[in-house]
Amino acid sequence: LGTEGNLLALSLSAGVLGTALFAVSEMLEEFNLARRHLLFLCIYPVIGAGITFIMYTLLRGGILSVASVSGVDASEVINPFGLVGFSCLVGLFVPKAISKLNKVSEAIFGPDDRRG
DSSP states (O other), X not given: OHHHHHXXXXXXXXXXXXXXXXXXXXXXXXXXXXXXXXXXXXXXXXXXXXXXHHHHHHHHHTSSOOOOOTTSOHHHHSOHHHHHHHHHHHHHTHHHHHHHHHXXXXXXXXXXXXXX
């Protein structure tokens, strides 16, 4: 896969881990193992992986900027530990990450047009 593919796989794995931890903590707060909770436990990490992928591509694409050194491949500059930490945080706080993505999209595309 190369360095870029490895960083993507590492990011997605960490995002799934963070989201799974979030889902388990949410489930344990209610102390109720209904069927919908088990479905939530299975589906929520997939949602987290998708949000982590979006955040990763924004990070790598430069919208969420990281300092880079000119003449050096960006995949060599990114610290894998920082990427894993960032991806875990995105997974742990998926609702807040979605809110942040909403703010980014409003900055790019403008607020909703509510004309009837």
